[in-house]
Amino acid sequence: MSESRRRPLKVGVQLPEAERHVPWAELAEMARTAEGAGFDSLWVGDHLLYRDRGAEPVGPWEAWSLLAALATTTRRVEIGPLVACLGFHNPAMLAKKAATVEEISGGRLVLGVGAGWNEAEFAAFGFPFDHRVDRFAEAFTIIRTLLRDGAIDFAGDYHQARDCVLTPRGPRPDGPPLMIGSLGPRVLGLTLPFVDSWNAWYADFGNDPAALPPLLARVDTACRAAGRDPATLERTVALLIGLPGARGRVSSYGTSPPLEGRPEALADVLRAVARSGVAHVQLVLDPITVDSIEALSPVLALLDRDAREPSR
Amino acid sequence: MIGDSSETKGADAPNAPPGPRPRTPNPGPHRWPSPRPGRAMGLGLMVPISEGSAFGPTPRFADMLAITQTADAVGFDAVWFADHLVFELPAGTAPRGIWECWTTMAGLAAATNGSAIQIGCLVACTGFRNPGVIAKMAEAIDEIGQGRFILGLGAGWHEPEYRQFGFPFDHRVGRFEDAIRIIHGMLRDGRADVDGEFFQAEGMLNLPRGPRAESGGPPILIGSSGPRMLGLLARYADAWNSGWQRSGEDLKPKLDALDAACREVGRDPASVVRTAGANIALPGYLGVRPDAMEGDEDALADAIRSFRALGIQHFVCGLDPCTPESVEWFAGVIARLDGDGAG
Numbered sequence: 001m002s003e004s005r006r007r008p009l010k011v012g013v014q015l016p017e018a019e020r021h022v023p024w025a026e027l028a029e030m031a032r033t034a035e036g037a038g039f040d041s042l043w044v045g046d047h048l049l050y051r052d053r054g055a056e057p058v059g060p061w062e063a064w065s066l067l068a069a070l071a072t073t074t075r076r077v078e079i080g081p082l083v084a085c086l087g088f089h090n091p092a093m094l095a096k097k098a099a100t101v102e103e104i105s106g107g108r109l110v111l112g113v114g115a116g117w118n119e120a121e122f123a124a125f126g127f128p129f130d131h132r133v134d135r136f137a138e139a140f141t142i143i144r145t146l147l148r149d150g151a152i153d154f155a156g157d158y159h160q161a162r163d164c165v166l167t168p169r170g171p172r173p174d175g176p177p178l179m180i181g182s183l184g185p186r187v188l189g190l191t192l193p194f195v196d197s198w199n200a201w202y203a204d205f206g207n208d209p210a211a212l213p214p215l216l217a218r219v220d221t222a223c224r225a226a227g228r229d230p231a232t233l234e235r236t237v238a239l240l241i242g243l244p245g246a247r248g249r250v251s252s253y254g255t256s257p258p259l260e261g262r263p264e265a266l267a268d269v270l271r272a273v274a275r276s277g278v279a280h281v282q283l284v285l286d287p288i289t290v291d292s293i294e295a296l297s298p299v300l301a302l303l304d305r306d307a308r309e310p311s312r
Numbered sequence: 313m314i315g316d317s318s319e320t321k322g323a324d325a326p327n328a329p330p331g332p333r334p335r336t337p338n339p340g341p342h343r344w345p346s347p348r349p350g351r352a353m354g355l356g357l358m359v360p361i362s363e364g365s366a367f368g369p370t371p372r373f374a375d376m377l378a379i380t381q382t383a384d385a386v387g388f389d390a391v392w393f394a395d396h397l398v399f400e401l402p403a404g405t406a407p408r409g410i411w412e413c414w415t416t417m418a419g420l421a422a423a424t425n426g427s428a429i430q431i432g433c434l435v436a437c438t439g440f441r442n443p444g445v446i447a448k449m450a451e452a453i454d455e456i457g458q459g460r461f462i463l464g465l466g467a468g469w470h471e472p473e474y475r476q477f478g479f480p481f482d483h484r485v486g487r488f489e490d491a492i493r494i495i496h497g498m499l500r501d502g503r504a505d506v507d508g509e510f511f512q513a514e515g516m517l518n519l520p521r522g523p524r525a526e527s528g529g530p531p532i533l534i535g536s537s538g539p540r541m542l543g544l545l546a547r548y549a550d551a552w553n554s555g556w557q558r559s560g561e562d563l564k565p566k567l568d569a570l571d572a573a574c575r576e577v578g579r580d581p582a583s584v585v586r587t588a589g590a591n592i593a594l595p596g597y598l599g600v601r602p603d604a605m606e607g608d609e610d611a612l613a614d615a616i617r618s619f620r621a622l623g624i625q626h627f628v629c630g631l632d633p634c635t636p637e638s639v640e641w642f643a644g645v646i647a648r649l650d651g652d653g654a655g
Contacts, residue, residue, distance in 0.1 A: 021520050024456045028422070048448065049517055059519030062445065065452035068415035069422035072377075092477040093412070093440060096397060100412040104373045104419040125444040126512040160478035165398060167409030168363060168370050 006307030008274035011281055011300060012041030014082060014238065015066070016288040018050055018058035019249070026290070027066065028073045033290050035074045037297040038304070041110070042070055043082035043282050051120040052251070064097050071105035079105060082238065082282055083112030083181035083199065087127050091139035092161045095146035102170030109176040111147070112199060113140065115187060117253065133186050134158065144194050147175035179236065183215075185222065192226040197234035202284060203254030207240045209269055212276045236280040237273070241266065243295055246286040258286055267302035340583040343524075343531040343550045345430050345462070347389045347626070348650075353619070354626040355646060356390035357383045357639065358434065358589070362399065362410035366600045366632040373411075373419065375635075380420050382636040383429065386643035387650070390430035390462065392628055393417055395437050400472035407472070414449050421457030432462030434553060434589070434628060435535035439468040439479050443491035444516045447498030454530045455522035463499070464533040464553060465492065467541065485540045486510060492534075496548045499529035533587065537566045542573035551585035556630060558603045560618035563588055567622065588619050589628030594638045601632035613648035620649075 013034045016022045031042055046063040063081050070079050079101075084094060102109040115136040116122065122129040138156035145152040146166040154161045169175060177196035182188060183204055192198075198219055205211040216235060223230040240249065242258030249255065259269055273281060285292040347354030359379050360367035367375060380391045395413035400406075417431050424431070431453070436446065446465075454461040467488040468474065474481040490508030494516065497504035502521060504513040524530060533551035534541060545552055552570055557563050567586070574581040591601035592612060605615045619627050631638055 018519075024422075024458075048444070049519065051515075057517055057519065059448075059517060061455060061520065062448040062452040064415055065418040065449050065456060068418035069456045072419045072423040088442070088445065090440070090477060090479065093397070096412040097415050100373075100415040101419075103411065104415065124514060124516045125442055126514070126516075127442065162475050162478070164476040164478075165407050165409060167398070167407070168411065 007300070007303035008271055008306055009279050009281060009303075010040035011270065011283065011303070012043055012078070013039050013293060014043045014045070014282050014284045014288075017045040017047065017060040019247070019288055024061070024069065027061075028069070029290050030288075030293055031070050031073050031077075033293045035077050037294060038300045039077060039293070041078040041080065041280070041282070042074065043080055043112075044070070046081040046084045046088065047118065048088065048121040049124050050118070051124070064101065067101050067109070068104055071101055071108065076108075078108050078110050080110035080112050080179070083114040083179065085116035086113055086136050086139040086143070087116035087122060087129070087132060088125070089139075091142035091159050092146060092164050092166070094139075095143045095166050098143070098147060098176055099166055099169045102172065102176045103168070107171040107176075109170075110179055110197070111143075111176045112179040112181050113143070113191075114181040115184075131158070133184065136187060137190050140191060140194075144178060147178070183218070188219070188222040189226050192223050192228045192233065195233070197236050197280070199236045199282070200238070201253065202238045202240045203251070203256050205237070207256035207259065209239075209259075209273050209276070212237065212273065212278065216277050234279045235277055236282065237278050238282040238284055239269075239273070240284045240286065241296070242286050243292045245289075249284070249286050263296075263298035263302055266296070266299045270299065270303060271306070338583075339532070339548060339550045339579075341550065341585050341625075343527060344585045344625070345389070345460075345531075348387060350650060351389075353624055353649075354389035355387070355649070356392050356430075356432075356587075356589075356626055356628040357388045358628055358630045358634070359383070359391045359393055360634050361393050361413065361416060362396065363408040364399075364600065366598055366630070366634040368598060368633060368635070373416070376411075376416060377420060377423055378636045379634065379639060380424060380429070382639045384424065384427050386639060387646045388429065388629075390432055390626070391420070392432050392434040392464070395433050395435065395440070396470065397440065397473040397477050399470065401470075403472075407476070414453070417461075418449075418453050418456055421453050421460065424460075425456075425458060428460070430460050430462055431457055432533070433464045435464035435466035435533065437468035438465055438488050438491035438495075439474060439481070439484060440477070443494035443511050444498060444504065444513055446491070447495045447504075447518055450495075450499065450530055451518055451522045454524060459523040459530075461530040462533060462551075463495075463530050464535055465495070465549075466535045483510065485538065488541065489544055492544050492548050496532065499532070501528075531585075533585075537569055539569070539573070542570055543577065545570075545584070546574045546577045546579045549584070551587055551626075553628070554586075554588040556603070557588055557590050557619075559590070559605070559615070560622050560624075563619070563622055563624070585625050586623055587626040587628060588624045589630055590615070590619070591630035591632060592642075593632055594641060596633050596638070598633050601630045604630070604632055609644040609648055612645045616645070616649060617652070
């Protein structure tokens with residue numbers, strides 16, 4: 001579990017995915033650098049293959065192997081998938097992987113989940129892309145029940161887990177916290193009664209902090225519709241940050257201009273994001289390098305100073 | 313039965329249809345890691361990963377790491393992990409759980425960098441995962457451990473875990489055939505296009521590639537002695553595992569079957585790396601690993617020599633108990649085997 005920092009919001013880093021070839025040794029150095037610089041969390045995408053139009057196909061390292069390796073490479077930071085695509089995993093198996101990474105990390109996993117969106121990778125690996133939300137609903141029920149209760153008996157249209165037990169389990173009695181990465185009304189309705197936190201990708205709000213209040217209001221509305229007290233849901237968002245040497249990020253998911261500026265300006269942005277009700281941000285850095293991670297250390301120092309001057 | 317390798321019990325049938333021949337490069341011993349200098353037969357250790365294992369209490373990750381580090385220190389060449397989801401053995405008894413194999417191996421690969429110890433699954437069940445994802449996990453762990461991963465594969469055998477986790481138990485060898493074609497293509501050629509009956513791959517790419525991309529990725533071992541499985545092994549695998557044996561004598565018919573399967577597809581039988589395992593009772597035997605070889609250091613060294621005499625190139629020790637202390641004790645056996653020279 002991340003140590004308690006009195007900055008206005010937790011700040012994490014999204015590790016590189018397929019922006020360029022990044023060997024494990026460099027990923028490990030990024031992870032240690034981020035932990036040393038005072039970041040609160042490290043995140044990895046859960047994808048298999050990108051086949052974007054006009055670009056060579058690229059792929060990321062398998063996400064759960066990375067999470068397990070990051071768990072033994074770091075000691076303090078939270079780690080998690082941003083977010084695990086339930087379309088790629090047998091649900092009870094994903095619960096077992098999560099319980100094992102929770103164990104390896106000593107209770108530092110945040111299990112982000114989503115339904116997937118990138119049809120090209122479903123097709124290449126032979127996963128069905130149809131009925132994604134129906135499949136997600138069954139998978140989510142199996143995963144949350146196994147992680148919370150350790151057992152389920154479930155027979156669905158797409159997934160079965162008959163008299164299934166999840167044992168052994170990691171150090172936290174209720175398992176890792178769950179995070180939903182979705183804006184879809186059905187998925188929110190299914191998950192908001194159960195999850196600890198919610199996440200939006202930066203392209204979901206144009207990477208514009210000023211666009212967050214209406215988005216967060218939608219989440220409030222979805223909470224009330226699902227019978228969840230909105231005040232009990234932690235909100236997290238990814239933010240794209242441009243640093244010297246930025247290459248520009250192009251994604252079939254969506255593209256937005258990065259936030260840029262000196263540490264004071266970026267700290268001001270993060271303070272504003274915190275005031276809008278976000279408790280945790282995942283910074284997507286362009287370029288994503290050890291130097292970029294170090295370059296944000298002054299931003300964290302500025303945020304930590306807020307705690308000592310609460311009247312600001 | 314803890315850590316039982318996945319022999320396909322009763323699932324094989326003769327007259328398997330010939331699969332496509334592998335493209336490039338050929339399977340063989342060139343991909344298998346050399347044992348420590350002076351050894352004709354490498355030594356592996358089965359690391360406890362489940363409840364009710366030879367560790368005694370449920371091994372925590374810290375325990376598995378300590379056993380792995382001790383194994384490295386006393387001279388083992390490899391540590392091996394069973395890939396199961398739950399055990400209901402004997403049938404009708406309360407389920408015993410197990411940590412997930414692949415994330416455990418990935419965590420240990422990162423934690424042991426700088427060491428030469430190999431990390432492998434004995435064996436991973438292709439019935440539990442998408443074959444393309446198996447290939448990507450193998451590539452990732454090979455990258456994390458800087459080229460120290462061994463991909464052991466089997467078709468599974470324990471029905472209750474298929475039921476509990478919602479995997480089909482039928483056509484296990486047919487599913488395995490689709491899976492090995494995809495996995496082999498992904499690791500050796502970096503891509504797979506397989507329109508199988510059970511698994512499909514269409515423009516499936518293995519990206520990024522790990523440290524052994526040029527030689528085709530980590531070695532592939534198959535743990536089975538069923539006739540159809542041996543046929544697939546002869547086409548696709550670098551190494552074979554016997555499962556758990558009482559003695560070297562028990563191995564002979566299985567070795568003959570392996571040789572015959574190779575000849576049937578024109579593969580030089582000598583190009584298959586032979587690995588075998590046996591359970592070994594140490595002081596404080598818990599009785600968890602059955603049919604164990606017994607005796608003092610001299611007697612155990614003799615028993616293990618009988619496997620080396622049969623041409624076994626890597627021997628997997630199923631120690632009971634298996635703790636850092638018992639692994640330390642076993643160093644005396646390793647010293648006796650190493651004292652033989654390369655013989």
